[in-house]
Amino acid sequence: MIFNYPHGFSVLTDLLRKVSRPCALCHSSSSCGICEHCYRQYLDNSPPRCFCCGQNLPGTDYEKNGLLCGNCLDKPHSFDETIVAAAYEPPLDQLVHELKFQSKLALAPLMGKLIYQAAIRQKRLAELRPDFITAVPLGNSRLIERGFNQSHEIAKTFAKWMNVPLRSDLIYRNRDTEKQSTISFKERKNNVQGAFSITRISHAILKGTHIGLVDDVMTTGHTLEEIAHLLKNAGTRRVTNFVFARTPA
Structure with a gap:
Protein backbone atom coordinates (compact mmCIF):
# COMPACT_ATOMS: atom_id res chain seq x y z
CA MET A 1 0.00 0.00 0.00
CA ILE A 2 1.31 3.44 -0.94
CA PHE A 3 0.91 6.05 1.79
CA ASN A 4 -0.24 9.46 0.61
CA TYR A 5 2.03 11.73 2.66
CA PRO A 6 0.42 15.09 1.74
CA HIS A 7 -3.04 13.74 2.57
CA GLY A 8 -1.80 12.10 5.76
CA PHE A 9 -0.12 15.29 6.91
CA SER A 10 -3.31 17.25 6.26
CA VAL A 11 -5.38 14.78 8.27
CA LEU A 12 -2.88 14.86 11.14
CA THR A 13 -2.90 18.67 11.15
CA ASP A 14 -6.70 18.72 11.33
CA LEU A 15 -6.66 16.27 14.23
CA LEU A 16 -4.10 18.32 16.15
CA ARG A 17 -6.24 21.42 15.72
CA LYS A 18 -9.15 19.60 17.34
CA VAL A 19 -7.11 18.35 20.28
CA SER A 20 -8.13 20.13 23.46
CA ARG A 21 -5.39 22.20 25.05
CA PRO A 22 -5.34 24.20 28.29
CA CYS A 23 -6.76 27.71 28.43
CA ALA A 24 -3.87 30.17 28.63
CA LEU A 25 -5.53 31.91 31.59
CA CYS A 26 -7.28 29.33 33.78
CA HIS A 27 -5.71 26.15 32.31
CA SER A 28 -9.08 24.46 31.86
CA SER A 29 -9.86 22.56 28.66
CA SER A 30 -10.01 24.75 25.56
CA SER A 31 -10.07 24.26 21.80
CA CYS A 32 -8.65 27.65 20.79
CA GLY A 33 -6.25 28.78 23.53
CA ILE A 34 -8.81 30.70 25.60
CA CYS A 35 -11.79 28.95 27.15
CA GLU A 36 -15.29 30.30 26.57
CA HIS A 37 -15.68 31.39 30.20
CA CYS A 38 -12.44 33.44 30.24
CA TYR A 39 -13.20 34.94 26.82
CA ARG A 40 -16.61 36.17 28.00
CA GLN A 41 -15.25 37.45 31.28
CA TYR A 42 -12.09 39.24 30.14
CA LEU A 43 -12.42 39.95 26.41
CA ASP A 44 -15.98 39.94 25.11
CA ASN A 45 -17.41 42.83 27.11
CA SER A 46 -14.57 45.33 26.89
CA PRO A 47 -15.40 48.90 27.99
CA PRO A 48 -15.99 51.69 25.49
CA ARG A 49 -12.65 53.05 24.31
CA CYS A 50 -11.36 56.23 22.73
CA PHE A 51 -11.45 55.83 18.94
CA CYS A 52 -7.97 57.31 18.54
CA CYS A 53 -5.81 56.19 21.48
CA GLY A 54 -7.78 53.19 22.73
CA GLN A 55 -7.96 54.41 26.32
CA ASN A 56 -10.97 53.48 28.48
CA LEU A 57 -13.91 55.87 28.43
CA PRO A 58 -16.45 56.34 31.24
CA GLY A 59 -19.67 54.35 31.00
CA THR A 60 -20.67 50.85 30.03
CA ASP A 61 -22.25 51.39 26.62
CA TYR A 62 -20.29 48.87 24.55
CA GLU A 63 -21.99 50.02 21.34
CA LYS A 64 -20.52 53.52 21.46
CA ASN A 65 -18.09 54.04 18.59
CA GLY A 66 -16.08 56.98 17.32
CA LEU A 67 -15.81 58.79 20.66
CA LEU A 68 -12.61 60.60 21.65
CA CYS A 69 -11.10 61.12 25.08
CA GLY A 70 -10.20 64.58 26.36
CA ASN A 71 -6.49 64.11 25.64
CA CYS A 72 -7.10 63.25 21.98
CA LEU A 73 -9.53 66.16 21.59
CA ASP A 74 -6.93 68.51 23.08
CA LYS A 75 -3.92 67.18 21.17
CA PRO A 76 -4.55 65.01 18.06
CA HIS A 77 -2.15 62.16 17.36
CA SER A 78 -0.36 61.20 14.16
CA PHE A 79 -2.11 57.81 14.22
CA ASP A 80 -5.80 57.72 13.36
CA GLU A 81 -7.24 54.82 15.35
CA THR A 82 -6.29 52.19 17.91
CA ILE A 83 -7.78 48.70 18.18
CA VAL A 84 -7.22 47.04 21.56
CA ALA A 85 -7.74 43.36 22.35
CA ALA A 86 -7.46 43.56 26.15
CA ALA A 87 -6.61 45.71 29.14
CA TYR A 88 -3.06 45.37 30.42
CA GLU A 89 -4.07 44.09 33.85
CA PRO A 90 -4.43 40.70 35.53
CA PRO A 91 -4.87 38.06 34.32
CA LEU A 92 -4.27 39.03 30.67
CA ASP A 93 -1.00 40.82 31.40
CA GLN A 94 0.52 37.42 32.22
CA LEU A 95 0.29 36.48 28.53
CA VAL A 96 2.59 39.38 27.64
CA HIS A 97 5.03 38.52 30.44
CA GLU A 98 5.19 34.86 29.45
CA LEU A 99 5.72 35.68 25.79
CA LYS A 100 8.41 38.31 26.32
CA PHE A 101 10.31 37.03 29.33
CA GLN A 102 9.67 33.27 29.29
CA SER A 103 9.86 32.87 25.48
CA LYS A 104 6.47 31.16 25.27
CA LEU A 105 6.17 31.82 21.53
CA ALA A 106 3.04 29.68 21.29
CA LEU A 107 1.16 32.61 22.88
CA ALA A 108 1.94 34.97 19.99
CA PRO A 109 -0.52 33.39 17.51
CA LEU A 110 -3.23 33.49 20.20
CA MET A 111 -2.60 37.19 20.84
CA GLU A 127 -12.50 49.92 6.83
CA LEU A 128 -9.95 48.62 9.33
CA ARG A 129 -8.15 46.36 6.85
CA PRO A 130 -4.85 48.13 5.98
CA ASP A 131 -2.77 47.86 2.81
CA PHE A 132 0.23 46.61 4.81
CA ILE A 133 0.87 45.46 8.35
CA THR A 134 4.14 46.09 10.15
CA ALA A 135 5.33 45.61 13.73
CA VAL A 136 7.16 47.98 16.04
CA PRO A 137 10.83 47.08 15.48
CA LEU A 138 13.03 45.94 18.34
CA GLY A 139 16.52 47.29 19.02
CA ASN A 140 19.45 45.09 17.97
CA SER A 141 20.74 44.47 21.49
CA ARG A 142 17.31 43.52 22.82
CA LEU A 143 16.65 41.34 19.76
CA ILE A 144 19.91 39.46 20.42
CA GLU A 145 19.08 39.19 24.13
CA ARG A 146 15.49 37.97 23.62
CA GLY A 147 15.98 36.11 20.34
CA PHE A 148 12.77 37.38 18.78
CA ASN A 149 10.59 40.46 18.37
CA GLN A 150 7.37 39.73 20.24
CA SER A 151 5.39 42.33 18.25
CA HIS A 152 6.48 40.80 14.96
CA GLU A 153 5.53 37.32 16.18
CA ILE A 154 2.05 38.59 17.09
CA ALA A 155 1.79 40.40 13.75
CA LYS A 156 2.46 37.19 11.79
CA THR A 157 -0.83 35.61 12.84
CA PHE A 158 -2.77 38.88 12.81
CA ALA A 159 -1.72 39.57 9.22
CA LYS A 160 -2.86 36.09 8.16
CA TRP A 161 -6.26 36.58 9.76
CA MET A 162 -6.61 39.99 8.11
CA ASN A 163 -5.31 38.60 4.79
CA VAL A 164 -2.91 41.54 4.51
CA PRO A 165 0.83 41.44 3.62
CA LEU A 166 3.18 41.67 6.59
CA ARG A 167 6.15 43.95 5.89
CA SER A 168 9.24 44.03 8.09
CA ASP A 169 11.13 46.32 5.71
CA LEU A 170 9.25 49.61 6.27
CA ILE A 171 10.70 50.88 9.56
CA TYR A 172 13.88 50.24 11.47
CA ARG A 173 15.11 51.26 14.90
CA ASN A 174 18.30 53.22 14.40
CA ARG A 175 19.40 53.21 18.04
CA ASP A 176 18.72 51.22 21.16
CA THR A 177 16.54 52.89 23.77
CA GLU A 178 15.87 52.36 27.42
CA LYS A 179 12.99 50.02 28.21
CA GLN A 180 9.90 52.21 28.35
CA SER A 181 8.66 50.25 31.38
CA THR A 182 11.76 51.19 33.41
CA ILE A 183 11.57 54.98 33.06
CA SER A 184 9.06 57.63 34.08
CA PHE A 185 6.16 58.68 31.86
CA LYS A 186 7.79 62.10 31.35
CA GLU A 187 11.01 60.48 30.09
CA ARG A 188 9.33 58.12 27.63
CA LYS A 189 8.69 60.67 24.90
CA ASN A 190 12.34 61.78 24.80
CA ASN A 191 13.47 58.15 24.99
CA VAL A 192 11.91 57.24 21.62
CA GLN A 193 12.30 60.58 19.87
CA GLY A 194 14.43 60.03 16.78
CA ALA A 195 14.80 56.33 17.54
CA PHE A 196 13.15 55.15 14.30
CA SER A 197 13.65 55.75 10.60
CA ILE A 198 11.86 54.90 7.37
CA THR A 199 13.68 52.53 5.03
CA ARG A 200 14.47 53.51 1.46
CA ILE A 201 11.94 51.09 0.03
CA SER A 202 9.22 52.64 2.21
CA HIS A 203 9.35 55.99 0.43
CA ALA A 204 8.43 54.28 -2.84
CA ILE A 205 5.39 52.39 -1.54
CA LEU A 206 3.91 54.33 1.40
CA LYS A 207 2.23 57.19 -0.45
CA GLY A 208 -1.53 57.05 -0.01
CA THR A 209 -1.48 53.76 1.92
CA HIS A 210 -3.20 52.63 5.10
CA ILE A 211 -0.65 51.05 7.47
CA GLY A 212 -1.51 48.73 10.35
CA LEU A 213 1.01 49.07 13.19
CA VAL A 214 1.18 46.11 15.61
CA ASP A 215 2.54 46.24 19.16
CA ASP A 216 2.17 44.04 22.22
CA VAL A 217 1.44 46.76 24.81
CA MET A 218 0.46 50.42 24.50
CA THR A 219 1.09 52.56 27.59
CA THR A 220 1.69 56.25 26.86
CA GLY A 221 1.55 55.74 23.10
CA HIS A 222 4.82 57.66 22.52
CA THR A 223 6.44 54.82 20.54
CA LEU A 224 3.43 54.40 18.25
CA GLU A 225 3.13 58.18 17.88
CA GLU A 226 6.78 58.49 16.85
CA ILE A 227 6.42 55.79 14.18
CA ALA A 228 3.05 57.10 12.93
CA HIS A 229 4.58 60.58 12.58
CA LEU A 230 7.34 59.15 10.35
CA LEU A 231 4.83 57.19 8.28
CA LYS A 232 2.63 60.23 7.74
CA ASN A 233 5.65 62.33 6.70
CA ALA A 234 6.51 59.60 4.18
CA GLY A 235 3.08 59.90 2.58
CA THR A 236 0.98 57.36 4.47
CA ARG A 237 -2.69 58.30 4.37
CA ARG A 238 -3.83 56.47 7.49
CA VAL A 239 -2.22 54.66 10.43
CA THR A 240 -4.17 52.24 12.61
CA ASN A 241 -2.62 50.78 15.76
CA PHE A 242 -3.44 47.15 16.52
CA VAL A 243 -2.28 46.34 20.04
CA PHE A 244 -2.86 43.35 22.24
CA ALA A 245 -3.01 45.20 25.55
CA ARG A 246 -3.64 48.80 26.61
CA THR A 247 -2.53 50.09 29.99
CA PRO A 248 -5.51 51.62 31.83
CA ALA A 249 -5.29 55.31 32.70
Whole structure:
Protein backbone atom coordinates (compact mmCIF):
# COMPACT_ATOMS: atom_id res chain seq x y z
CA MET A 1 0.00 0.00 0.00
CA ILE A 2 1.31 3.44 -0.94
CA PHE A 3 0.91 6.05 1.79
CA ASN A 4 -0.24 9.46 0.61
CA TYR A 5 2.03 11.73 2.66
CA PRO A 6 0.42 15.09 1.74
CA HIS A 7 -3.04 13.74 2.57
CA GLY A 8 -1.80 12.10 5.76
CA PHE A 9 -0.12 15.29 6.91
CA SER A 10 -3.31 17.25 6.26
CA VAL A 11 -5.38 14.78 8.27
CA LEU A 12 -2.88 14.86 11.14
CA THR A 13 -2.90 18.67 11.15
CA ASP A 14 -6.70 18.72 11.33
CA LEU A 15 -6.66 16.27 14.23
CA LEU A 16 -4.10 18.32 16.15
CA ARG A 17 -6.24 21.42 15.72
CA LYS A 18 -9.15 19.60 17.34
CA VAL A 19 -7.11 18.35 20.28
CA SER A 20 -8.13 20.13 23.46
CA ARG A 21 -5.39 22.20 25.05
CA PRO A 22 -5.34 24.20 28.29
CA CYS A 23 -6.76 27.71 28.43
CA ALA A 24 -3.87 30.17 28.63
CA LEU A 25 -5.53 31.91 31.59
CA CYS A 26 -7.28 29.33 33.78
CA HIS A 27 -5.71 26.15 32.31
CA SER A 28 -9.08 24.46 31.86
CA SER A 29 -9.86 22.56 28.66
CA SER A 30 -10.01 24.75 25.56
CA SER A 31 -10.07 24.26 21.80
CA CYS A 32 -8.65 27.65 20.79
CA GLY A 33 -6.25 28.78 23.53
CA ILE A 34 -8.81 30.70 25.60
CA CYS A 35 -11.79 28.95 27.15
CA GLU A 36 -15.29 30.30 26.57
CA HIS A 37 -15.68 31.39 30.20
CA CYS A 38 -12.44 33.44 30.24
CA TYR A 39 -13.20 34.94 26.82
CA ARG A 40 -16.61 36.17 28.00
CA GLN A 41 -15.25 37.45 31.28
CA TYR A 42 -12.09 39.24 30.14
CA LEU A 43 -12.42 39.95 26.41
CA ASP A 44 -15.98 39.94 25.11
CA ASN A 45 -17.41 42.83 27.11
CA SER A 46 -14.57 45.33 26.89
CA PRO A 47 -15.40 48.90 27.99
CA PRO A 48 -15.99 51.69 25.49
CA ARG A 49 -12.65 53.05 24.31
CA CYS A 50 -11.36 56.23 22.73
CA PHE A 51 -11.45 55.83 18.94
CA CYS A 52 -7.97 57.31 18.54
CA CYS A 53 -5.81 56.19 21.48
CA GLY A 54 -7.78 53.19 22.73
CA GLN A 55 -7.96 54.41 26.32
CA ASN A 56 -10.97 53.48 28.48
CA LEU A 57 -13.91 55.87 28.43
CA PRO A 58 -16.45 56.34 31.24
CA GLY A 59 -19.67 54.35 31.00
CA THR A 60 -20.67 50.85 30.03
CA ASP A 61 -22.25 51.39 26.62
CA TYR A 62 -20.29 48.87 24.55
CA GLU A 63 -21.99 50.02 21.34
CA LYS A 64 -20.52 53.52 21.46
CA ASN A 65 -18.09 54.04 18.59
CA GLY A 66 -16.08 56.98 17.32
CA LEU A 67 -15.81 58.79 20.66
CA LEU A 68 -12.61 60.60 21.65
CA CYS A 69 -11.10 61.12 25.08
CA GLY A 70 -10.20 64.58 26.36
CA ASN A 71 -6.49 64.11 25.64
CA CYS A 72 -7.10 63.25 21.98
CA LEU A 73 -9.53 66.16 21.59
CA ASP A 74 -6.93 68.51 23.08
CA LYS A 75 -3.92 67.18 21.17
CA PRO A 76 -4.55 65.01 18.06
CA HIS A 77 -2.15 62.16 17.36
CA SER A 78 -0.36 61.20 14.16
CA PHE A 79 -2.11 57.81 14.22
CA ASP A 80 -5.80 57.72 13.36
CA GLU A 81 -7.24 54.82 15.35
CA THR A 82 -6.29 52.19 17.91
CA ILE A 83 -7.78 48.70 18.18
CA VAL A 84 -7.22 47.04 21.56
CA ALA A 85 -7.74 43.36 22.35
CA ALA A 86 -7.46 43.56 26.15
CA ALA A 87 -6.61 45.71 29.14
CA TYR A 88 -3.06 45.37 30.42
CA GLU A 89 -4.07 44.09 33.85
CA PRO A 90 -4.43 40.70 35.53
CA PRO A 91 -4.87 38.06 34.32
CA LEU A 92 -4.27 39.03 30.67
CA ASP A 93 -1.00 40.82 31.40
CA GLN A 94 0.52 37.42 32.22
CA LEU A 95 0.29 36.48 28.53
CA VAL A 96 2.59 39.38 27.64
CA HIS A 97 5.03 38.52 30.44
CA GLU A 98 5.19 34.86 29.45
CA LEU A 99 5.72 35.68 25.79
CA LYS A 100 8.41 38.31 26.32
CA PHE A 101 10.31 37.03 29.33
CA GLN A 102 9.67 33.27 29.29
CA SER A 103 9.86 32.87 25.48
CA LYS A 104 6.47 31.16 25.27
CA LEU A 105 6.17 31.82 21.53
CA ALA A 106 3.04 29.68 21.29
CA LEU A 107 1.16 32.61 22.88
CA ALA A 108 1.94 34.97 19.99
CA PRO A 109 -0.52 33.39 17.51
CA LEU A 110 -3.23 33.49 20.20
CA MET A 111 -2.60 37.19 20.84
CA GLY A 112 -2.68 37.92 17.11
CA LYS A 113 -6.02 36.12 16.83
CA LEU A 114 -7.44 38.07 19.78
CA ILE A 115 -6.50 41.37 18.12
CA TYR A 116 -8.30 40.19 14.99
CA GLN A 117 -11.38 39.33 17.05
CA ALA A 118 -11.24 42.82 18.60
CA ALA A 119 -11.25 44.27 15.08
CA ILE A 120 -14.27 42.15 14.18
CA ARG A 121 -16.14 43.50 17.23
CA GLN A 122 -15.84 46.98 15.72
CA LYS A 123 -18.11 45.79 12.87
CA ARG A 124 -16.00 47.81 10.38
CA LEU A 125 -13.53 45.17 9.24
CA ALA A 126 -13.33 46.40 5.63
CA GLU A 127 -12.50 49.92 6.83
CA LEU A 128 -9.95 48.62 9.33
CA ARG A 129 -8.15 46.36 6.85
CA PRO A 130 -4.85 48.13 5.98
CA ASP A 131 -2.77 47.86 2.81
CA PHE A 132 0.23 46.61 4.81
CA ILE A 133 0.87 45.46 8.35
CA THR A 134 4.14 46.09 10.15
CA ALA A 135 5.33 45.61 13.73
CA VAL A 136 7.16 47.98 16.04
CA PRO A 137 10.83 47.08 15.48
CA LEU A 138 13.03 45.94 18.34
CA GLY A 139 16.52 47.29 19.02
CA ASN A 140 19.45 45.09 17.97
CA SER A 141 20.74 44.47 21.49
CA ARG A 142 17.31 43.52 22.82
CA LEU A 143 16.65 41.34 19.76
CA ILE A 144 19.91 39.46 20.42
CA GLU A 145 19.08 39.19 24.13
CA ARG A 146 15.49 37.97 23.62
CA GLY A 147 15.98 36.11 20.34
CA PHE A 148 12.77 37.38 18.78
CA ASN A 149 10.59 40.46 18.37
CA GLN A 150 7.37 39.73 20.24
CA SER A 151 5.39 42.33 18.25
CA HIS A 152 6.48 40.80 14.96
CA GLU A 153 5.53 37.32 16.18
CA ILE A 154 2.05 38.59 17.09
CA ALA A 155 1.79 40.40 13.75
CA LYS A 156 2.46 37.19 11.79
CA THR A 157 -0.83 35.61 12.84
CA PHE A 158 -2.77 38.88 12.81
CA ALA A 159 -1.72 39.57 9.22
CA LYS A 160 -2.86 36.09 8.16
CA TRP A 161 -6.26 36.58 9.76
CA MET A 162 -6.61 39.99 8.11
CA ASN A 163 -5.31 38.60 4.79
CA VAL A 164 -2.91 41.54 4.51
CA PRO A 165 0.83 41.44 3.62
CA LEU A 166 3.18 41.67 6.59
CA ARG A 167 6.15 43.95 5.89
CA SER A 168 9.24 44.03 8.09
CA ASP A 169 11.13 46.32 5.71
CA LEU A 170 9.25 49.61 6.27
CA ILE A 171 10.70 50.88 9.56
CA TYR A 172 13.88 50.24 11.47
CA ARG A 173 15.11 51.26 14.90
CA ASN A 174 18.30 53.22 14.40
CA ARG A 175 19.40 53.21 18.04
CA ASP A 176 18.72 51.22 21.16
CA THR A 177 16.54 52.89 23.77
CA GLU A 178 15.87 52.36 27.42
CA LYS A 179 12.99 50.02 28.21
CA GLN A 180 9.90 52.21 28.35
CA SER A 181 8.66 50.25 31.38
CA THR A 182 11.76 51.19 33.41
CA ILE A 183 11.57 54.98 33.06
CA SER A 184 9.06 57.63 34.08
CA PHE A 185 6.16 58.68 31.86
CA LYS A 186 7.79 62.10 31.35
CA GLU A 187 11.01 60.48 30.09
CA ARG A 188 9.33 58.12 27.63
CA LYS A 189 8.69 60.67 24.90
CA ASN A 190 12.34 61.78 24.80
CA ASN A 191 13.47 58.15 24.99
CA VAL A 192 11.91 57.24 21.62
CA GLN A 193 12.30 60.58 19.87
CA GLY A 194 14.43 60.03 16.78
CA ALA A 195 14.80 56.33 17.54
CA PHE A 196 13.15 55.15 14.30
CA SER A 197 13.65 55.75 10.60
CA ILE A 198 11.86 54.90 7.37
CA THR A 199 13.68 52.53 5.03
CA ARG A 200 14.47 53.51 1.46
CA ILE A 201 11.94 51.09 0.03
CA SER A 202 9.22 52.64 2.21
CA HIS A 203 9.35 55.99 0.43
CA ALA A 204 8.43 54.28 -2.84
CA ILE A 205 5.39 52.39 -1.54
CA LEU A 206 3.91 54.33 1.40
CA LYS A 207 2.23 57.19 -0.45
CA GLY A 208 -1.53 57.05 -0.01
CA THR A 209 -1.48 53.76 1.92
CA HIS A 210 -3.20 52.63 5.10
CA ILE A 211 -0.65 51.05 7.47
CA GLY A 212 -1.51 48.73 10.35
CA LEU A 213 1.01 49.07 13.19
CA VAL A 214 1.18 46.11 15.61
CA ASP A 215 2.54 46.24 19.16
CA ASP A 216 2.17 44.04 22.22
CA VAL A 217 1.44 46.76 24.81
CA MET A 218 0.46 50.42 24.50
CA THR A 219 1.09 52.56 27.59
CA THR A 220 1.69 56.25 26.86
CA GLY A 221 1.55 55.74 23.10
CA HIS A 222 4.82 57.66 22.52
CA THR A 223 6.44 54.82 20.54
CA LEU A 224 3.43 54.40 18.25
CA GLU A 225 3.13 58.18 17.88
CA GLU A 226 6.78 58.49 16.85
CA ILE A 227 6.42 55.79 14.18
CA ALA A 228 3.05 57.10 12.93
CA HIS A 229 4.58 60.58 12.58
CA LEU A 230 7.34 59.15 10.35
CA LEU A 231 4.83 57.19 8.28
CA LYS A 232 2.63 60.23 7.74
CA ASN A 233 5.65 62.33 6.70
CA ALA A 234 6.51 59.60 4.18
CA GLY A 235 3.08 59.90 2.58
CA THR A 236 0.98 57.36 4.47
CA ARG A 237 -2.69 58.30 4.37
CA ARG A 238 -3.83 56.47 7.49
CA VAL A 239 -2.22 54.66 10.43
CA THR A 240 -4.17 52.24 12.61
CA ASN A 241 -2.62 50.78 15.76
CA PHE A 242 -3.44 47.15 16.52
CA VAL A 243 -2.28 46.34 20.04
CA PHE A 244 -2.86 43.35 22.24
CA ALA A 245 -3.01 45.20 25.55
CA ARG A 246 -3.64 48.80 26.61
CA THR A 247 -2.53 50.09 29.99
CA PRO A 248 -5.51 51.62 31.83
CA ALA A 249 -5.29 55.31 32.70
